[in-house]
Amino acid sequence: MKQRAQISNPAKAKGWARRLTMRVGKVLAAHPQADPDNVRHTLILLEQPPLERLQRSLIRGRATAILRK
Amino acid sequence: MAAPLPFSESELRLLHVLLKRKVRFMVVGLSAATLQGAPVVTQDVDLWFENLGEPRMSQALQEIGAAYVPPSNFNPPMLAGTGAELFDIVLRMDGLGTFADEIKNCVEISLGRQKLKVLSLERILASKIAANRAKDKLTIPVLRDALATTKTVKRRGKKK
Numbered sequence: 001m002k003q004r005a006q007i008s009n010p011a012k013a014k015g016w017a018r019r020l021t022m023r024v025g026k027v028l029a030a031h032p033q034a035d036p037d038n039v040r041h042t043l044i045l046l047e048q049p050p051l052e053r054l055q056r057s058l059i060r061g062r063a064t065a066i067l068r069k
Numbered sequence: 070m071a072a073p074l075p076f077s078e079s080e081l082r083l084l085h086v087l088l089k090r091k092v093r094f095m096v097v098g099l100s101a102a103t104l105q106g107a108p109v110v111t112q113d114v115d116l117w118f119e120n121l122g123e124p125r126m127s128q129a130l131q132e133i134g135a136a137y138v139p140p141s142n143f144n145p146p147m148l149a150g151t152g153a154e155l156f157d158i159v160l161r162m163d164g165l166g167t168f169a170d171e172i173k174n175c176v177e178i179s180l181g182r183q184k185l186k187v188l189s190l191e192r193i194l195a196s197k198i199a200a201n202r203a204k205d206k207l208t209i210p211v212l213r214d215a216l217a218t219t220k221t222v223k224r225r226g227k228k229k
């Protein structure tokens with residue numbers, strides 16, 4: 001999957017969202033039991049480089065741990 | 070501006086030294102899943118080593134001033150020293166084969182010029198299903214959906 005460049009234009013952002021919705025629909029057509037949110041979030045993450053995905057996950061994981069304390 | 074790496078300089082150094090010395094290890098658990106696109110959160114990076122007692126491992130740790138601390142009553146096995154805190158050591162993976170079997174199921178992620186072995190999403194899901202702890206039960210559906218999504222994306226990519 002192509003990695004996404006930063007979008008700073010509303011028209012382009014809408015286009016990206018439309019394409020994302022279509023891609024979610026295609027995955028759900030093949031896997032109707034899948035949760036649309038999980039599919040959407042996975043597709044968004046697949047546009048990021050792997051180490052950036054891990055970075056996001058660690059930041060959120062640590063923030064959640066701090067909130068739990 | 071380039072995206073910041075998830076690792077600090079000392080954490081990166083540890084990984085680079087392990088790779089340079091050809092210590093056989095792979096990233097497993099939720100950090101491995103997230104590297105492959107699964108939308109899950111984690112607090113640490115689990116590393117599965119083939120042989121914790123191998124000389125290359127102790128040489129690598131010595132090079133960066135870290136040490137392996139064997140398990141004791143209340144503590145799991147761990148790496149100690151600057152740059153080692155993020156990493157947890159995994160001794161076995163529920164529901165999976167031996168290290169030698171599972172390394173064949175790894176994907177490779179670039180870490181600078183080196184390649185990091187990362188257990189495939191499919192095998193991570195298998196281990197979570199086998200472990201079936203309360204915390205695993207929460208992530209299993211997410212991992213299952215992420216796997217379905219990545220498979221569909223790959224299939225569509227091949228068709229093009």
